[in-house]
Amino acid sequence: MPKDSGIGASSKRREDVRFLTGAGNYTDDINIRGQAHVYFLRSDVAHGKINGIDSSTAEAMPGVVRIFTGKDFEGIGGLPCGWQVTDRHGEVMQEPPHPVLAQGKVRHVGDPIAAVVADTAEQARDAAEAIEVDLEELPAVINMKEALKEGATKVHDDLTSNLCYDWGFVEENKGAVEEAIQNAAHVTTLELVNNRLVANPMEPRVAVGDFERGTGNSTLYTTSQNPHVIRLLMGAFVLGIPEHKLRVVAPDVGGGFGTKIFHYAEEAFCTFAAKAINRPVKWTSSRSEAFISDAHGRDHVTKIELALDADNNFTAIRTETHANMGAYLSTFAPSVPTWLHGVLMAGNYKTPNIYVNVKAVFTNTVPVDAYRGAGRPEATYQLERVIDKAARELGVDPIALRRQNFITEFPYDTPVAVTYDTGDYGATMDKLEEMADIAGFAERRKQSEAKGKLRGLGINCYIEACGIAPSNLVGQLGARAGLYESATVRVNATGGLVVMTGSHSHGQGHETAFPQVIADMIGIDESMVEIVHGDTANTPMGMGTYGSRSLAVGGSAMVRAAEKVINKAKKIAAHLMEASDADIELKDGAFSVAGTDKSVAWGDVCLAAYVPHNYPLEDIEPGLEETAFYDPSNFTYPSGAYACEVEVDPDTGKVTIERMMAADDFGNVVNPMIVSGQVHGGLAQGIGQALLENCVYDENGQLLSASYMDYAMPRAADLPNFEVDHSCATPCTHNPLGVKGCGEAGAIGSPPSVVNAVIDALNSGGKDVPHIDMPMSPARVWAAMNGAAATGHGTAEGRSLGGASS
Amino acid sequence: MTSVKMTVNGKSVSGEVEGRTLLVSFLREQAGLTGTHVGCDTSQCGACLVHVNGDAVKSCTMLALEAEGAEVATIEGQANADGSLNVIQQAFQDHHGLQCGFCTPGMVMSAAALLKENPKPSETEIREYLQGNICRCTGYHNIVKAVLAASGQDVGAIAAE
Ligand code: FES
Ligand code: FES
Numbered sequence: 001m002p003k004d005s006g007i008g009a010s011s012k013r014r015e016d017v018r019f020l021t022g023a024g025n026y027t028d029d030i031n032i033r034g035q036a037h038v039y040f041l042r043s044d045v046a047h048g049k050i051n052g053i054d055s056s057t058a059e060a061m062p063g064v065v066r067i068f069t070g071k072d073f074e075g076i077g078g079l080p081c082g083w084q085v086t087d088r089h090g091e092v093m094q095e096p097p098h099p100v101l102a103q104g105k106v107r108h109v110g111d112p113i114a115a116v117v118a119d120t121a122e123q124a125r126d127a128a129e130a131i132e133v134d135l136e137e138l139p140a141v142i143n144m145k146e147a148l149k150e151g152a153t154k155v156h157d158d159l160t161s162n163l164c165y166d167w168g169f170v171e172e173n174k175g176a177v178e179e180a181i182q183n184a185a186h187v188t189t190l191e192l193v194n195n196r197l198v199a200n201p202m203e204p205r206v207a208v209g210d211f212e213r214g215t216g217n218s219t220l221y222t223t224s225q226n227p228h229v230i231r232l233l234m235g236a237f238v239l240g241i242p243e244h245k246l247r248v249v250a251p252d253v254g255g256g257f258g259t260k261i262f263h264y265a266e267e268a269f270c271t272f273a274a275k276a277i278n279r280p281v282k283w284t285s286s287r288s289e290a291f292i293s294d295a296h297g298r299d300h301v302t303k304i305e306l307a308l309d310a311d312n313n314f315t316a317i318r319t320e321t322h323a324n325m326g327a328y329l330s331t332f333a334p335s336v337p338t339w340l341h342g343v344l345m346a347g348n349y350k351t352p353n354i355y356v357n358v359k360a361v362f363t364n365t366v367p368v369d370a371y372r373g374a375g376r377p378e379a380t381y382q383l384e385r386v387i388d389k390a391a392r393e394l395g396v397d398p399i400a401l402r403r404q405n406f407i408t409e410f411p412y413d414t415p416v417a418v419t420y421d422t423g424d425y426g427a428t429m430d431k432l433e434e435m436a437d438i439a440g441f442a443e444r445r446k447q448s449e450a451k452g453k454l455r456g457l458g459i460n461c462y463i464e465a466c467g468i469a470p471s472n473l474v475g476q477l478g479a480r481a482g483l484y485e486s487a488t489v490r491v492n493a494t495g496g497l498v499v500m501t502g503s504h505s506h507g508q509g510h511e512t513a514f515p516q517v518i519a520d521m522i523g524i525d526e527s528m529v530e531i532v533h534g535d536t537a538n539t540p541m542g543m544g545t546y547g548s549r550s551l552a553v554g555g556s557a558m559v560r561a562a563e564k565v566i567n568k569a570k571k572i573a574a575h576l577m578e579a580s581d582a583d584i585e586l587k588d589g590a591f592s593v594a595g596t597d598k599s600v601a602w603g604d605v606c607l608a609a610y611v612p613h614n615y616p617l618e619d620i621e622p623g624l625e626e627t628a629f630y631d632p633s634n635f636t637y638p639s640g641a642y643a644c645e646v647e648v649d650p651d652t653g654k655v656t657i658e659r660m661m662a663a664d665d666f667g668n669v670v671n672p673m674i675v676s677g678q679v680h681g682g683l684a685q686g687i688g689q690a691l692l693e694n695c696v697y698d699e700n701g702q703l704l705s706a707s708y709m710d711y712a713m714p715r716a717a718d719l720p721n722f723e724v725d726h727s728c729a730t731p732c733t734h735n736p737l738g739v740k741g742c743g744e745a746g747a748i749g750s751p752p753s754v755v756n757a758v759i760d761a762l763n764s765g766g767k768d769v770p771h772i773d774m775p776m777s778p779a780r781v782w783a784a785m786n787g788a789a790a791t792g793h794g795t796a797e798g799r800s801l802g803g804a805s806s
Numbered sequence: 807m808t809s810v811k812m813t814v815n816g817k818s819v820s821g822e823v824e825g826r827t828l829l830v831s832f833l834r835e836q837a838g839l840t841g842t843h844v845g846c847d848t849s850q851c852g853a854c855l856v857h858v859n860g861d862a863v864k865s866c867t868m869l870a871l872e873a874e875g876a877e878v879a880t881i882e883g884q885a886n887a888d889g890s891l892n893v894i895q896q897a898f899q900d901h902h903g904l905q906c907g908f909c910t911p912g913m914v915m916s917a918a919a920l921l922k923e924n925p926k927p928s929e930t931e932i933r934e935y936l937q938g939n940i941c942r943c944t945g946y947h948n949i950v951k952a953v954l955a956a957s958g959q960d961v962g963a964i965a966a967e
Binding site for chain 1: 817824826832835839840841842844845846847850851853876880881882884885890895898899900902904905906907908909910911914930931932933934936937939940941942943944945946947948949950964
């Protein structure tokens with residue numbers, strides 16, 4: 001029987017009611033009396049020198065309040081980077097300044113040059129058109145490998161080169177890896193591109209800055225996944241506003257997927273300008289602006305080598321990756337190709353020797369940072385593609401090859417510095433084989449062939465590291481923040497609870513799932529628990545939501561705070577029942593004394609805490625409210641096995657996904673309905689990456705895929721129904737809920753299975769195609785089938801442009 | 807500035823607009839109905855979808871002045887008279903057809919237009935009809951299921967949850 005409430009129940013989402021009736025409160029729905037609007041004049045060239053800005057005509061236009069340029073921000077800090085990577089020679093990364101408005105130079109299409117504040121958004125835009133910028137266009141550097149050549153144009157004149165860092169991991173393993181590759185019975189090599197993507201949450205970014213003259217307090221309303229982090233970064237590093245004078249509110253947020261983690265120039269601008277002109281200032285991004293100002297994702301070019309012994313055991317992995325940083329370092333950009341990518345290169349396999357090299361490169365493109373999965377999809381994709389290629393080269397079954405190399409004993413120390421606490425990769429693969437009806441595939445292939453179609457089956461595994469992360473560890477790795485989470489549990493006198501959490505919900509359903517946990521702990525109805533989040537004024541310090549960390553870290557903080565509340569409540573109950581604390585049990589919303597029939601209801605204890613007439617005042621304070629900070633002791637390691645079945649039309653190269661299956665191990669699951677929904681969304685984004693989405697620059701740095709006309713978002717008819725399962729559960733061993741995180745799995749696990757399936761289909765049709773780069777558009781598939789670059793799609797040299805080659 | 811007057815969710819609404827003011831801006835900024843969203847500037851995403859004289863219209867592609875005298879329906883007017891969710895809204899909640907909720911008003915309005923035209927659509931027909939509405943969160947699986955359920959069809963065949 002499925003449960004109908006508490007942990008494990010598919011409770012319907014309470015937040016849906018407001019979203020379904022138009023009563024949500026998104027940032028763009030916020031309008032403050034007297035607000036002005038800002039329009040950013042952005043660079044239309046990828047690289048240029050600003051010789052002068054003449055805004056005199058614009059200033060005289062109707063409604064214009066003030067025009068800001070880089071000069072207004074000369075004395076003000078730039079946007080900080082939150083992670084400092086140390087390279088393989090022990091040097092810290094090159095870290096260029098990132099001004100709020102361009103100072104002297106523009107470095108990508110979309111870089112803001114001036115900001116026009118006017119009474120209406122239309123007036124601001126009209127006036128911006130009248131600003132004359134004397135912009136001297138400079139040669140742009142777009143291709144990562146070109147950017148690293150001697151004498152290449154530099155994105156930042158003050159840096160020694162365009163190399164941000166050259167990272168080796170684990171540097172000490174390098175020699176052993178080389179030796180293992182030399183001694184291998186077989187080495188499979190694959191060069192591939194992890195295509196640049198744009199996260200595209202459906203709600204574009206918005207910022208509203210407000211300044212209260214009477215108190216000197218600033219408030220920023222913003223579309224953020226982590227308002228406290230924005231308060232810290234913007235207050236301390238950019239504008240010099242102490243945290244107690246700055247409130248950041250992220251109300252209902254329409255999706256994030258990583259791109260709303262980062263601190264952006266527009267947030268700092270609106271907060272700054274509101275004070276400067278003494279009026280609230282609002283900015284609403286258009287979608288076109290989002291394409292050239294939201295941080296992008298992925299954009300890795302990788303060569304991977306997998307060495308095997310004569311028995312097909314993996315003996316070594318060596319990778320070399322070029323990772324695009326874009327023109328500036330976005331908040332967490334340096335951590336993505338390193339600590340979120342390199343440490344996952346063992347995957348689900350007991351490969352003894354691993355060496356990962358990453359060169360992070362500045363180019364004249366929009367900054368690149370975390371996007372759903374962040375580093376982990378890149379690791380999974382290359383590993384699961386090279387294993388598939390090896391299986392094909394060796395003529396062995398790809399599932400058997402994986403199974404043979406699975407890690408089977410836990411805890412397991414990988415050669416890339418992490419310890420997997422638990423998992424059962426055989427179990428998810430068993431489950432997947434059952435779901436995918438692999439035995440019936442041959443028959444389905446025959447049916448497709450009868451229709452003139454090629455059918456392919458692709459499978460892969462994945463592991464990810466979530467619940468980010470132990471603060472002392474990330475501190476050593478270069479994080480400039482702690483990565484705990486906090487929660488306050490406030491019990492009201494009448495027994496209802498409010499949980500104030502630093503986690504932020506922008507689609508994940510915290511308002512429903514978190515109360516399920518509390519309801520179970522106390523034995524009360526879920527409706528008695530309310531979740532408050534997204535406002536620095538009424539929640540404790542928070543690190544926000546990303547990296548599938550909300551329940552594993554934020555939920556754990558909530559559990560710890562609730563435990564403190566319950567312990568105190570037990571003391572009150574003991575007093576009321578004249579018993580010893582140790583004998584008090586809490587069950588079904590009532591405290592009882594073990595071995596007696598004495599009991600007192602939850603509500604009566606809460607009332608006693610606030611009306612302490614009969615109360616142990618000499619021992620404990622009145623009231624019932626506790627805060628806890630939870631710092632995880634390890635990452636969590638969700639894992640799983642995915643399968644995809646495709647049909648390829650040999651005449652057009654068009655790929656159709658026939659079936660998509662995911663068997664995940666998320667540990668314990670609080671709300672299975674929400675978890676399945678998270679996997680669905682991830683699968684859609686992964687399939688989007690594999691078949692449709694591509695962020696393409698031309699050689700001059702113009703973004704060619706800058707709207708939904710050119711950037712192919714997955715639409716309803718592009719996707720199949722999904723079959724997902726999360727019944728294989730090995731609970732996380734180190735957090736109180738035994739949960740692992742589910743938000744990114746779908747986006748991590750699906751791209752390799754789609755590509756593996758297409759390659760399988762083509763090979764079944766007698767086409768010896770070892771690889772096709774994503775997105776596998778009909779043009780690319782058709783070209784590969786017809787002999788273009790049959791030995792690999794293009795060269796790594798050509799790959800630096802990601803999607804530019806068709 | 808020109809004055810414009812229309813009926814929105816059964817109530818008369820009027821205001822002063824520029825010739826270039828879009829219907830979606832009028833609804834959000836002057837009528838105060840912020841349930842209708844703006845997700846793009848190329849008429850691709852459908853977050854702004856409303857009904858104008860009974861037809862599904864992307865309100866970012868229509869000028870406010872073009873809606874002079876029209877009957878406009880938005881998400882705010884969709885619930886039952888007693889405030890409870892209507893059949894489509896309820897199906898979206900029951901089948902988890904929304905996550906962040908940003909595309910949802912447009913999806914619900916689009917689904918309503920579909921079911922008016924085609925009361926028992928097939929899964930393929932639903933997927934094709936919703937081509938003009940982008941959702942980045944759900945992967946559409948549960949949206950399709952919700953629309954099927956709202957049309958009174960069995961959703962048992964679509965994988966659980
Ligand atoms: S806002 Fe109207 S279609 Fe996107
Ligand atoms: S629910 Fe977020 S875009 Fe559809």
